[in-house]
Structures are given as C-alpha cells and as structure tokens.
Amino acid sequence: MNTRNLRFRSNRVRDIASLFHEELDGMYGSGEVGVFLDMLFEAFLGWDKVRLLTSREQTIDQSDLLRFHWALEDLKQSRPIQHIIGYTDFCGCRIAVSPDVLIPRPETEEIVQWIISTFNIQHSAFNILDLCTGSGCIAIALKKAFPAADVTAVDVSPKALEMARQNAQNNGVEVRFVEGDVLGGVDGVNGQYGLIVSNPPYVMEKERAQMQRNVLDYDPALALFVPDDDPLRFYNAIATIAKEHLADGGLLVVEINEALAAETCAVFKAQGLNPNVHEDFRGKPRWISAQA
Ligand SMILES: C[S@@+](CC[C@H](N)C(=O)[O-])C[C@H]1O[C@@H](n2cnc3c(N)ncnc32)[C@H](O)[C@@H]1O
Numbered sequence: 001m002n003t004r005n006l007r008f009r010s011n012r013v014r015d016i017a018s019l020f021h022e023e024l025d026g027m028y029g030s031g032e033v034g035v036f037l038d039m040l041f042e043a044f045l046g047w048d049k050v051r052l053l054t055s056r057e058q059t060i061d062q063s064d065l066l067r068f069h070w071a072l073e074d075l076k077q078s079r080p081i082q083h084i085i086g087y088t089d090f091c092g093c094r095i096a097v098s099p100d101v102l103i104p105r106p107e108t109e110e111i112v113q114w115i116i117s118t119f120n121i122q123h124s125a126f127n128i129l130d131l132c133t134g135s136g137c138i139a140i141a142l143k144k145a146f147p148a149a150d151v152t153a154v155d156v157s158p159k160a161l162e163m164a165r166q167n168a169q170n171n172g173v174e175v176r177f178v179e180g181d182v183l184g185g186v187d188g189v190n191g192q193y194g195l196i197v198s199n200p201p202y203v204m205e206k207e208r209a210q211m212q213r214n215v216l217d218y219d220p221a222l223a224l225f226v227p228d229d230d231p232l233r234f235y236n237a238i239a240t241i242a243k244e245h246l247a248d249g250g251l252l253v254v255e256i257n258e259a260l261a262a263e264t265c266a267v268f269k270a271q272g273l274n275p276n277v278h279e280d281f282r283g284k285p286r287w288i289s290a291q292a
Helices: 012-027 029-046 048-051 063-077 079-087 106-118 139-144 158-170 205-210 213-218 234-247 258-272
Strands: 087-090 094-096 127-131 151-153 174-178 193-198 246-255 276-279 283-292
Touching: 012 063, 029 048, 029 063, 029 079, 029 205, 048 079, 048 213, 048 276, 079 258, 087 106, 094 139, 094 158, 106 139, 127 139, 127 174, 127 234, 139 158, 139 193, 151 158, 158 174, 174 246, 193 213, 193 234, 234 276, 258 276, 258 283
Parallel strands: 127 151, 127 193, 151 174, 193 246
Antiparallel strands: 087 094, 246 283, 276 283
C-alpha cells in the first residue's frame, strides 16, 4: 500500500494514538483502546508504557506506521488484539495464540493465581493433570510455579497441541502433552494426580446470541460450545476421571459456566466430592474446587 493513503495525520506517536481513539473509542471505550495502544507499541516497537507516555512527539518509521494502520483496520473488524500481536500474557508466561486455540481469559488467569497461592504441596504423588489444555496456558503456568511437579496436559485438537508444545518450549518448561478425548476416557492418563484442573467447553449453544463477534468469529467453536441438552457433559467426564485419578488429599479445580454453578456442583457431589464455588473478579460464580 502507498503509505500516503494512510489516514494518520503524521507518523508522530501523538497522531497515531489520536486516530485510534477517534476511530475505536465508540466501539471499545477509551480505556480499552489505551490498552490496545500499550500492547501494540510493545509488540511492534518494544516500548513499555512509560516510554510510550514520554514519547508522544516522537515519530516512527513508515514501515511501522503501516503495521499500526493494519492493526487499526483489524480492530475495526473485531479481530482480537491478541491475534493481531500473536500472543497474550498469562500468569507471567508469554502464550502464543492463533485461531486454533482459545485466547486465555483473565478469569482463567485468576483461577490459576488462586491455585498457586492456595495449593499445598503436601502430596506424596504430586502430579498435575490439565484437561482441555488448548494453548497450554494453565499447564505451563503451573509447571513454572511448581517446577518439581510432573505435568500432563490433554486436548482433542492436534493443532491446539502443536501450539501448546511450542508455548511450553518458548517458556522453557517441560509438559507431557497427550492427544485424547476427555469425553471418551483418555488413554495416557495413568496413576494419581495431586492436582487436576480443567477449563472445558461450557457455553451452551443457546447462549451464542449473547456473545460478542470477536469471540464467535475468532475463537474455535470446539473450545467453546456444548449442546443445550447436555451442557455438563465435560464435568461428568471430569468427575469420573477425578474419582479414579485424584490422589488422597488432592485438589480438583474446574472453571464453570456462571449460569450452571449449582448443577455443576451436583455432578461432583454425586461422585462423593465436596465442591466449593468461587466468584471471579466480576462477582460471578466462576470456578469450583474440591479436595479429595
Ligand atoms: C475452553 S478451552 C480451554 C483452553 C485453555 N485450557 C484455557 O483455559 O484457555 C477448551 C479446550 O477443550 C478442547 N476440547 C474440546 N473438546 C474436547 C474433548 N472432547 N476432549 C479434550 N479436549 C477437548 C478444545 O480443543 C479447547 O482447547
């Protein structure tokens, strides 16, 4: 593209930020657009927030300006910022993302932080099992927090596992990735685990209508949806796996659909576990923990 066609008034940082706010504030709100700018300047130019704040009058190269132009166009099309820059940060780990994996969510990060601050490593068999691992974010963050643990992570999607393996390597941790169907009794899950964790698909098909375009168009449907007539299918399977593989005194933690907290608890109670519901930072029931 001829850079004269770009709509930026100049290649000064101040003018780039102004155009982003003019074109995107109505769609995302000014605060979020500010966060996008922080992320783009870091990804494209390696600038931190302080450098961005103190460099408003600086100009950037024409080739970099073009990248901001395309980022602006993509954001107008609801493309997630994480897909534009290619990664997200999760519990201090840089996690690469693509349309093959769910973009890790802040709610999930909160759960992992809670596990790290709560989990008591007094188990004889300290293995960790992450079911439905996607990008591998949970497994990788837990391995970083508990380096002595053996971590196994399962997903049905070979493409997601490829990305998860790459993420583990980039973060310098070893995780055993297993391709398997959680609903079909996973081969390769053996022995006892001190911690079993999962963020499985839990959005009911009938909830599609309330979802944002950037989620529906860019996150894989395989990661999100469950049938309306069997929305707890993953929790039933996870409860069965936990019954067999959760070590004595071990901890089970699952992310849940806020609309189905009571029903999801009932699934774990039926397997003899004693589940507790936890609220996320938005005050919504978001995860269940149960000690064996
Ligand atoms: C909600 S995403 C969670 C991804 C990641 N753990 C996270 O928290 O960001 C659910 C994941 O479950 C995987 N999945 C869907 N059906 C599955 C199945 N039957 N067995 C194993 N994994 C499955 C999807 O490929 C997707 O990666």
